[in-house]
Amino acid sequence: MKNKKIAIIGYASRLPQTSDATFWEDLLAGRNLLTRVAEDRWAQYGFEHPSRAHPGSSVTFAAGSLGDVGGFDAGFFRISPREAAAMDPQQRLLLEMSWEAFAHAGIPVLHLRGSRCGVFIGLASTDYGYRLADDLAAIGANSATGSTASIAANRLSYFYDLQGPSMVVDTACSSALVAFHQACQSLLHGESDLALTGAINLHLHPFGFLVFSKASMLSAEGRSRPFDAAADGYVRAEGGGVFVLKEHAAALRDGDRILAVVAHTAINTDGHKAGLTIPRVAAQAALLTAAYAAAGIDPDAIDYIEAHGTGTAVGDPLEVEAIGRALGARRRADNPLPLGSVKSNLGHMETASGVPGLLKAIHCLQQRTVPATIGVTRLNPRLPLADFGLEVVTAARALRPTGPPTVGVNAFGFGGANAHVILERAAEPRRRLRSPGKVRHTQRWPLLLSAATPTALRQVAANFAGVLTGVAEQDYACRYQANFRSDRLGQRALFWGGGESDLATDVRAFAAGEDASPAALGKGLEAPRGPVFLYSGNGS
Structure with missing residues (x-):
């Protein structure tokens, strides 16, 4: 010890x-x-x-x-x-x-x-x-x-x-x-x-x-x-x-x-x-x-x-x-x-x-x-x-x-x-040999934001919009943190963006209550308890 x-x-x-x-x-x-x-x-x-x-x-x-x-x-x-x-x-x-x-x-x-x-x-x-x-x-x-x-x-x-x-x-x-x-x-x-x-x-x-x-x-x-x-x-x-x-x-x-x-x-x-x-x-x-x-x-x-x-x-x-x-x-x-x-x-x-x-x-x-x-x-x-x-x-x-x-x-x-x-001081993090952040802007990844109420969800979107930078590696890191290392609360919004500017535009528009809408908006379901069986059909 x-x-x-x-x-x-x-x-x-x-x-x-x-x-x-x-x-x-x-x-x-x-x-x-x-x-x-x-x-x-x-x-x-x-x-x-x-x-x-x-x-x-x-x-x-x-x-x-x-x-x-x-x-x-x-x-x-x-x-x-x-x-x-x-x-x-x-x-x-x-x-x-x-x-x-x-x-x-x-x-x-x-x-x-x-x-x-x-x-x-x-x-x-x-x-x-x-x-x-x-x-x-x-x-x-x-x-x-x-x-x-x-x-x-x-x-x-x-x-x-x-x-x-x-x-x-x-x-x-x-x-x-x-x-x-x-x-x-x-x-x-x-x-x-x-x-x-x-x-x-x-x-x-x-x-x-x-x-x-x-x-x-x-x-x-x-x-x-x-x-x-x-x-x-x-x-x-x-x-x-x-x-x-x-x-x-x-x-x-x-x-x-x-x-x-x-x-x-x-x-x-x-x-x-x-x-x-x-x-x-x-x-x-x-x-x-x-x-x-x-x-x-x-x-x-x-x-x-x-x-x-x-x-x-x-x-x-x-x-x-x-x-x-x-x-x-x-x-x-x-x-x-x-x-x-x-x-x-x-x-x-x-x-x-x-x-x-x-x-x-x-x-x-x-x-x-x-x-x-x-x-x-x-x-x-x-x-x-x-x-x-x-x-x-x-x-x-x-x-x-x-x-x-x-x-x-x-x-x-x-x-x-x-x-x-x-x-x-913490040591500098080791960089991956192949960073998933180095990707083309044409790739489309989801961004999932959540909050407890619809009003709070728009505030979360407004806060998150300020983090988006247009840098591909930062884009990946932001989406990864939001999708996999954040709590999934009841109200959720799912965004898609081909280029970083498109994603940022969608997020800001949603935060401002404009007509432009995310790909999906609604309430999350309770996490399933027990085993889940997935039948994916022919092939992998």
Whole structure:
């Protein structure tokens, strides 16, 4: 098991003021994605006060916000409106993201029924339950499953009929990476053949702001400035994401698109220390030392560390020292180890903070570039950067142009639960000797699109039309993914196209509701159960 690795083959996320499509662009542009808590969550004016000592208040409601999280297509997930209203929106978003992640991985969910797919979710917020406490008369038959943390994972297993392990992990701000670690371990130990892992965090009640404000953890200025001398705490953020994982050899065997390779994951805990919420350098350093030794990676070969980097006066210097002692001090003097933190862009997603860290690391590996950590006006003089051969990435920089780069992602819970994930760039896929994509445009192949409703089907067509490029190889790949690696829902449209332009025209016309129609349009039938006999007539 020592040399086995894990492949990340799909993901989906919900991030403050950005999306999967724009996240990398926003990081490269150095955008500040922080705003305030959405106005419809609660009456903020009654809970905000500039003094931390003022009872029942927070010094700030600055936040990385998703905005409206109330919308949910309950019918698609076969949930009644009454039950959907009782469900914590965190459960609703996890259902949406899991479906999108499986689609991103090219895995039709029908194929997952009864499979040993494990579900490992990081979740700590019980804000929706706090809202019920404000109105006890609203508690109903679905309130228990709607607000219980463990159901967030179990509901996914139930909906998709997944029969591997199913659990929720709460280690505070390291929950996402600890859940990720548990998913990898389940795959490596043969408990699961596939794993769905991620985390979620939403601001649905002022309680979280009040408790962290009283603990002097939040930035009174409402600014997220990891590693900066003027940093005065972190800015809360909401969001989440899920990842689809598979054992690396299995992913290669199945022809999956591998987004990044997990070289190793590791977790430990601080144990007894100066204070419950004060990080322990020795424990964090020990975790990093053991992780890279187990992965067989020389510290000098690490390209970048995505630090936990929250912007707190205590946490940042201690984390930097731990990284320096474990890794920086063991590198060549002319090869300082680059550090950064995505929290400078979108704040600290707490339980789900590992999600944007992993997403950033995946993009860094694919693009061989590290975006800047923004908001650093003057580096915190308490950071022992020079002592240990470290440097903060304050301007975008390229990774080494050759060889598989390596990126580490850190996460720490404020009670002392530490986690680290080591990612490597996936090898370039081997090209077939005879690519089926190199074909004449005169060949006619079907394109099957499906959705749950007629309206959604036209939207799917509109989205798909933008993918069609007129390149034969891309044409084949698009049709193959749509026909064989996508879910076949009830409403379906079948298109034929001799040339790529003809196909694109037909798809766009259908999406716009014009007279031009696909070759076939109608409802799909349930997949037959049991044997099917085909009599093809004379000859083959």
